[in-house]
Amino acid sequence: MSSEFELIAKFFTRASPSARLGVGDDAALIAPTPGMELAISADMLVAGTHFLPDADPFDLGHKALAVNLSDLAAMGAQPRWALLSLALPQADEAWLAPFSRGFLALAAEHGVDLIGGDTTRGPLNLSVTILGEVEAGRALRRDAAQAGDAIWVSGELGGAALGLQHLLGERSLPPVEAAACLARLRRPQPRIALGRRLLGLAHACIDISDGLLADLGHILERSNLGAEIRLAELPLAAPVASRLGESQALRAALAGGDDYELCFTAPADRAAAIRAAAAAAGVPVACIGHITAEAGLKLLDAEGRPMPLHETGFDHFARR
16 A cells, blocks of 8 residues: 555656746745735535545546635636645545546646645545635725626536436436536636636626525625626526426525635626626626615525525535
């Protein structure tokens, strides 16, 4: 069986040209670009909580990094460096080989250097710390929404939640639709390019990880404002719209989680500029409502009538 250091050397030690010192010492050394601030985030994926224990290791490598990159996208930051820590039940090289390929392929796509981390024996747990750079004073934040702002979301909602239902045997999808929804669940695409282009256009931003309502709620709480959402404007993933009844489709889009799209607010008169920025980033966007001075979140149907608010999203410590 390989030692900890042999595993690190074989699967995770790569050249890190953007760092002064990368993997192999007690700490990495990096030098931020002058005029830039560091954006730093960390996320864990835990077997049985965030993914099934038999999940494909290549997909897990991709997703472990993708969910962290999504946090940087929400800040408008450019990814630069990552640290990876793994708790593994055993030193299984047949599992680590595809995991590392999935992780490093996405890292290469976004110009991220792996500069350190840790490995230990324990229940399967994947932890990534991501570091990026954003122009000083320009980062997108949750506390910057303003009354009258339009509320936007990128991409489509609900596909990952429907993919999970299919995976658990709760629903059965045709092969093409199942593949599309499972891809959204297993290999989310962080919206880095869109986040960068929203600098100077958007006021507040967050990535949708726990569900639209839960994550928009963080913007409202931090900005001390409210919102009205037009349910008919939600950009539902095609299988969600066609395979689920209205109430279940809305539940998947509003509270399903794992979408890793961006939800952001911007002045209403910047709609054309936002659509142009999204087109340049290759990501569709939809305006789904607006920010209100009055606190509270209201859901409106196609006729503008209030709809009841039930589940708001994933909670790691909620009883299930």
